[in-house]
Amino acid sequence: MASLSLLRQNHFFSATLPTRPKPKYASPPARVQMSLQQNAPTIAVVGVTGAVGQEFLSVLSDRDFPYSSIKMLASKRSAGRHLTFENKDYVVEELTAESFNGVDIALFSAGGSISKKFGPIAVDRGTIVVDNSSAFRMDENVPLVIPEVNPEAMENIKVGMGKGALIANPNCSTIICLMAATPLHRRAKVLRMVVSTYQAASGAGAAAMEELELQTREVLEGKPPTCNIFNRQYAFNLFSHNAPVLPNGYNEEEMKLVKETRKIWNDKDVKVTATCIRVPVMRAHAESVNLQFENPLDEDTARDILKNAPGVVVIDDRESNNFPTPLEVSNKDDVAVGRIRRDLSQDGNQGLDIFICGDQIRKGAALNAIQIAELLL
Amino acid sequence: MASLSLLRQNHFFSATLPTRPKPKYASPPARVQMSLQQNAPTIAVVGVTGAVGQEFLSVLSDRDFPYSSIKMLASKRSAGRHLTFENKDYVVEELTAESFNGVDIALFSAGGSISKKFGPIAVDRGTIVVDNSSAFRMDENVPLVIPEVNPEAMENIKVGMGKGALIANPNCSTIICLMAATPLHRRAKVLRMVVSTYQAASGAGAAAMEELELQTREVLEGKPPTCNIFNRQYAFNLFSHNAPVLPNGYNEEEMKLVKETRKIWNDKDVKVTATCIRVPVMRAHAESVNLQFENPLDEDTARDILKNAPGVVVIDDRESNNFPTPLEVSNKDDVAVGRIRRDLSQDGNQGLDIFICGDQIRKGAALNAIQIAELLL
Numbered sequence: 001m002a003s004l005s006l007l008r009q010n011h012f013f014s015a016t017l018p019t020r021p022k023p024k025y026a027s028p029p030a031r032v033q034m035s036l037q038q039n040a041p042t043i044a045v046v047g048v049t050g051a052v053g054q055e056f057l058s059v060l061s062d063r064d065f066p067y068s069s070i071k072m073l074a075s076k077r078s079a080g081r082h083l084t085f086e087n088k089d090y091v092v093e094e095l096t097a098e099s100f101n102g103v104d105i106a107l108f109s110a111g112g113s114i115s116k117k118f119g120p121i122a123v124d125r126g127t128i129v130v131d132n133s134s135a136f137r138m139d140e141n142v143p144l145v146i147p148e149v150n151p152e153a154m155e156n157i158k159v160g161m162g163k164g165a166l167i168a169n170p171n172c173s174t175i176i177c178l179m180a181a182t183p184l185h186r187r188a189k190v191l192r193m194v195v196s197t198y199q200a201a202s203g204a205g206a207a208a209m210e211e212l213e214l215q216t217r218e219v220l221e222g223k224p225p226t227c228n229i230f231n232r233q234y235a236f237n238l239f240s241h242n243a244p245v246l247p248n249g250y251n252e253e254e255m256k257l258v259k260e261t262r263k264i265w266n267d268k269d270v271k272v273t274a275t276c277i278r279v280p281v282m283r284a285h286a287e288s289v290n291l292q293f294e295n296p297l298d299e300d301t302a303r304d305i306l307k308n309a310p311g312v313v314v315i316d317d318r319e320s321n322n323f324p325t326p327l328e329v330s331n332k333d334d335v336a337v338g339r340i341r342r343d344l345s346q347d348g349n350q351g352l353d354i355f356i357c358g359d360q361i362r363k364g365a366a367l368n369a370i371q372i373a374e375l376l377l
Numbered sequence: 378m379a380s381l382s383l384l385r386q387n388h389f390f391s392a393t394l395p396t397r398p399k400p401k402y403a404s405p406p407a408r409v410q411m412s413l414q415q416n417a418p419t420i421a422v423v424g425v426t427g428a429v430g431q432e433f434l435s436v437l438s439d440r441d442f443p444y445s446s447i448k449m450l451a452s453k454r455s456a457g458r459h460l461t462f463e464n465k466d467y468v469v470e471e472l473t474a475e476s477f478n479g480v481d482i483a484l485f486s487a488g489g490s491i492s493k494k495f496g497p498i499a500v501d502r503g504t505i506v507v508d509n510s511s512a513f514r515m516d517e518n519v520p521l522v523i524p525e526v527n528p529e530a531m532e533n534i535k536v537g538m539g540k541g542a543l544i545a546n547p548n549c550s551t552i553i554c555l556m557a558a559t560p561l562h563r564r565a566k567v568l569r570m571v572v573s574t575y576q577a578a579s580g581a582g583a584a585a586m587e588e589l590e591l592q593t594r595e596v597l598e599g600k601p602p603t604c605n606i607f608n609r610q611y612a613f614n615l616f617s618h619n620a621p622v623l624p625n626g627y628n629e630e631e632m633k634l635v636k637e638t639r640k641i642w643n644d645k646d647v648k649v650t651a652t653c654i655r656v657p658v659m660r661a662h663a664e665s666v667n668l669q670f671e672n673p674l675d676e677d678t679a680r681d682i683l684k685n686a687p688g689v690v691v692i693d694d695r696e697s698n699n700f701p702t703p704l705e706v707s708n709k710d711d712v713a714v715g716r717i718r719r720d721l722s723q724d725g726n727q728g729l730d731i732f733i734c735g736d737q738i739r740k741g742a743a744l745n746a747i748q749i750a751e752l753l754l
Contacts, residue, residue, distance in 0.1 A: 192722050196573035196665035198615055198654065213597070220594060236659050237704040238575055240716055240732060245695040249676065249718025249730075258721060271722035275665040275730055277575065279656050282613050288573035288652040290667075299626065318622040327614040339617055341626025344635060345569050345648035353652055355617060 040066035041159050041377065044103045044127070046095055046118065047110030049078040051206040052132055055366035056107050057085050065370060066377070073099050075110070100125040104159045105373050108132060109365065123164035128157060128376055130167050130369045134252075137168040137260060144168045144263050146175055147371040148310045149182045153264075159376045167372055170264060171256040172364030173197055173276065177287050178264060179335040179363065180356045183309040185265065188297035192271040195257055198279045198286035199241060200326060202360045204229060209282055216280070234280055241276035251276060284326035285364060287356045296349035299342050306337050311363065316340050324357035332359055333367055417443035418536050418754065421480045421504070423472055423495065424487030426455040428583040429509055432743035433484050434462050442747060443754070450476050451487070477502040481536045482750050485509060486742065500541035505534060505753055507544050507746045511629075514545040514637060521545045521640050523552055524748040525687045526559045530641075536753045544749055547641060548633040549741030550574055550653065554664050555641060556712040556740065557733045560686040562642065565674035569648040572634055575656045575663035576618060577703060579737045581606060586659055593657070611657055618653035628653060661703035662741060664733045673726035676719050683714050688740065693717050701734035709736055710744055 043060075047053040053074070060067070072083055072090045079094035093099065095114070100106060100122040108115050109132040116135045123129060136142040143153035145167055157165045170178075177195060184190065201212040208229045215225035215235035225233045230242060243252035250258070254274040261272050279286075307314045315324045316338040324336035335358035343351035358364055420437075424430040430451070437444070449460055449467045456471035470476065472491070477483060477499040485492050486509040493512045500506060513519040520530035522544055534542045547555075554572060561567065578589040585606045592602035592612035602610045607619060620629040627635070631651040638649050656663075684691045692701045693715040701713035712735035720728035735741055 194571045194667045194722065196652075198575065198656065216593060217597060220590070220597070232702070233704055236657065237702055238656060238658060238663060239702045240698065240700040242698060245698055248721065249695060249716070250721070251698075273667060273720045273722040273728075273730055275573075275667075275716060275732060277663070277665065277732075279575065279615060280613065280658075281615060286615060286654070288654065288665075290571045290650060290652075318626060321617065321619060321622055321628075323617040325609070325614055325616045327610055339626070339652060343650045344625065344627065345571065345650040351650075353650055355652060355654075 040068040041104035042069045042071075042102055043067045043373075044071040044073055044099060044106040046073045046106055046108040046114065048072040048083070048092060049074045049081065050109060051202055051209070051361055052109035052365045055361045056109065056370065059362065059366045059370045061086055063370060063374070065373065071099060071103065097121045097125075100127045103127045105130065105376060107369055107373065109369075119166055123166055126162070126164045128159060128165045128167065130169060130372045132169045132365050132369055134171065134256065135168075136166050137170065137256075138263065139166075139168075142166045142168050144170055144260060145372050145375075146170060146178055146182075146264060146368060147375055149178055150264050150266070151375055154372070154375060157376060169365065169369045169372065170260045171253070172203055172360045173199065173253065173274075173285060173287065174257050174260040174264070175364050175368050176285050176335055176356055176358035176360075177257065177289060178261060179311055179358065180306060180309075180337045180354060181289060181291065182265070183305045183312070184291060184293075184297060184302055184352070187301070187305055188293035188295045190270055190291055191294050192292040193261070193273075194290040195272065195274040196288045197241075197253075197274065197276045198281070198288075198326070199253075199276060200279070200281040200283050200285055200360050201234070202283035203278075203285070203364075204242065212280055212282065230278075234278070236280065238277055238279045241278055243276070250274070281326045282330065283361050284330045284357055284359045286324070286326050289354050289356060290343060291352045291354070292346060293350055293352075297352065298349045299340050299352060302352055302354075303340050306340065311335060312337055314338065314340070323355060326357050329357045329359050331362065333363060335363055417445040418481035419446045419448075419479055420444045421448040421450055421476060421483040423450045423483055423485040423491065425449040425460070425469060426451045426458065427486060428579055428586070428738055429486035429742045432738045433486065433747065436739065436743045436747045438463055440747060440751070442750065448476060448480065474498045474502075477504045480504045482507065482753060484746055484750065486746075496543055500543055503539070503541045505536060505542045505544065507546060507749045509546045509742050509746055511548065511633065512545075513543050514547065514633070515640065516543075516545075519543045519545050521547055521637060522749050522752075523547060523555055523559075523641060523745060524752055526555055527641050527643070528752055531749070531752060534753060546742065546746045546749065547637045548630070549580055549737045550576065550630065550651075550662060550664065551634050551637040551641070552741050552745050553662050553712055553733055553735035553737075554634065554666060555638060556688055556735065557683060557686075557714045557731060558666060558668065559642070560682045560689070561668060561670075561674060561679055561729070564678070564682055565670035565672045567647055567668055568671050569669040570638070570650075571667040572649065572651040573665045574618075574651065574653045575658070575665075575703070576630075576653060577656070577658045577660050577662055577737050578611070579660040580655075580662070580741075581619065589657055589659065607655075611655070613657065615654055615656045618655055620653070627651070658703045659707065660738050661707045661734055661736045663701070663703050666731050666733060667720060667728065668731070669723060669728045670726075674729065675726045676717050676729060679729055679731075680717050683717065688712060689714055691715065691717070700732060703734050706734045706736050708739065710740060712740055
């Protein structure tokens with residue numbers, strides 16, 4: 001698949017970085033232990049040929065996620081393709097209602113309409129669905145979970161409880177933002193958050209990444225850029241996020257940050273505004289976040305809190321101007337935070353500015369979903 | 378010069394844009410009328426071989442700026458080069474103290490240390506210096522001027538008054554931000570402003586633009602990127618602005634936005650915070666700006682105010698998701714504003730979010746300086 005080669009091409013990512021101090025990443029996550037392989041769950045990956053679907057497989061493998069069998073599911077168009085995963089050959093099957101018979105956990109990333117149609121079907125057949133689409137995120141009966149942030153929201157849902165359930169994976173921008181903001185929120189209570197994003201092509205799928213690469217080649221050759229996915233030049237340019245704009249002037253991507261934050265923090269009063277922008281970067285998002293707190297929080301304490309936060313790495317070297325970049329978090333699990341400083345526009349220590357980078361496909365999607373699946377075991 | 382060809386290569390800019398609605402730009406500026414050519418001022422361009430120096434010449438020509446003679450000045454390294462300007466051949470001269478004899482207006486863009494050394498020398502010889510560096514911006518005796526915003530700051534300085542003077546051109550990010558924020562500030566008084574920037578390569582000069590292009594070619598070919606200017610990969614990446622970081626955690630670029638806004642608005646109480654980020658875009662900056670007002674200002678009124686603001690064009694079409702992009706303002710005079718919406722995180726109409734794009738070399742530097750020079754006549 002074209003998408004796979006692009007997603008893994010080293011030259012877009014850290015491998016070609018010039019020598020600079022390597023950030024200290026947190027230790028690899030503790031492996032899930034299963035005493036008996038026959039107790040391992042049966043898994044289905046829905047949308048396996050997409051960018052996130054492929055990353056589901058990478059993450060399952062990287063984390064030694066236990067499974068007794070795995071079904072590779074996709075649309076009719078992709079059915080019949082061959083895949084190799086952990087030295088075993090698979091044929092991609094067409095997604096149907098029958099696909100979920102005997103499946104314990106289904107990881108969905110095939111778009112909202114597929115989730116809306118097949119999510120409830122899977123649940124009826126006793127499958128626990130971890131859904132990466134926005135279809136059920138704001139449904140009050142569906143937990144919306146970042147495992148480092150609110151695992152308690154899904155504490156009653158387990159494999160083996162004899163019934164299906166839906167769990168929603170938050171939007172990528174929300175996950176990346178809250179990975180850094182939550183540890184500070186727990187200490188000082190965030191009253192208001194102003195977010196500006198710098199979002200990668202990957203959020204629009206593998207085809208968007210391919211178009212950014214193609215356009216860049218074309219522009220460098222003096223040719224008009226091919227505009228199939230975004231209908232405008234993306235190479236050497238940036239633009240307001242392509243999600244539909246709502247009557248209030250916010251686009252849907254921005255409203256996800258507003259609403260999902262309230263749900264995940266279980267705090268309907270937290271005030272959030274966001275401006276979401278696509279930048280010509282391949283697969284990691286960046287976010288500039290301004291925080292207002294109820295209680296004072298000085299920048300040194302904030303830095304210590306973030307250094308000790310799970311899944312977060314602090315890169316904040318003022319002297320050498322070394323701060324997080326999307327390139328260095330690409331293909332990494334941890335979210336990187338830097339530019340941690342007292343906000344001069346607020347009194348005392350009532351506010352901070354921070355800058356966050358995180359891999360959109362990994363922690364922004366696939367990794368978070370599989371961490372949710374780990375909580376189910 | 379390599380820089381010139383790069384600056385003008387069409388394929389980076391609007392010429393290759395796919396067909397989309399062309400924004401309505403404001404009418405060309407009124408031409409400066411001089412009754413007698415012999416009364417036209419003598420001009421010197423200091424740093425004429427740089428990106429901004431070259432743009433000084435373009436803008437002088439585009440605006441039919443009157444001059445009786447023009448000196449092309451640069452460092453010893455560039456002296457002796459030949460230039461053609463308005464069908465006349467020039468030899469670039471080495472900048473010395475004597476260069477300013479008989480010069481009415483000197484446009485400086487050769488870095489802070491050249492300005493610090495030669496600015497006062499030029500003033501002593503009766504020259505009015507319009508300086509694009511940061512050397513004198515915060516000097517309380519030097520006006521810091523955006524002609525659409527605070528022309529009154531330099532109202533006593535004119536060519537022909539028989540003595541020299543210094544006038545500072547604000548930093549590019551400040552100019553672009555305040556072109557849009559000032560008309561709203563005049564109506565509703567800005568109390569606090571949270572800015573996140575998306576800054577182009579051009580702010581670091583022509584060599585940085587060349588490095589971005591070179592790195593992009595290298596990365597696409599799978600080669601390690603050449604890192605001379607920025608010491609890191611810029612292609613398909615972004616990073617915290619390369620200006621030195623101060624003990625308060627802000628970098629110098631960010632503090633310019635904070636301090637210059639206070640000086641230009643003559644309002645030492647306005648609260649500003651900024652996070653300045655470089656993105657892989659060639660020559661136009663974007664800024665996401667969150668505003669808090671003393672008095673309520675609804676979004677429709679704000680849009681009308683901006684539509685009528687000089688030097689500002691509104692691109693704010695929610696239905697077709699058409700908002701400002703750096704590409705379409707490249708090589709343009711006007712600053713474009715869109716995403717104008719009530720900030721949901723503030724009460725009532727006390728706040729707005731807006732998104733601004735402006736050409737860094739043109740309105741962010743050369744055009745603003747030459748508009749200042751026009752006020753001197």
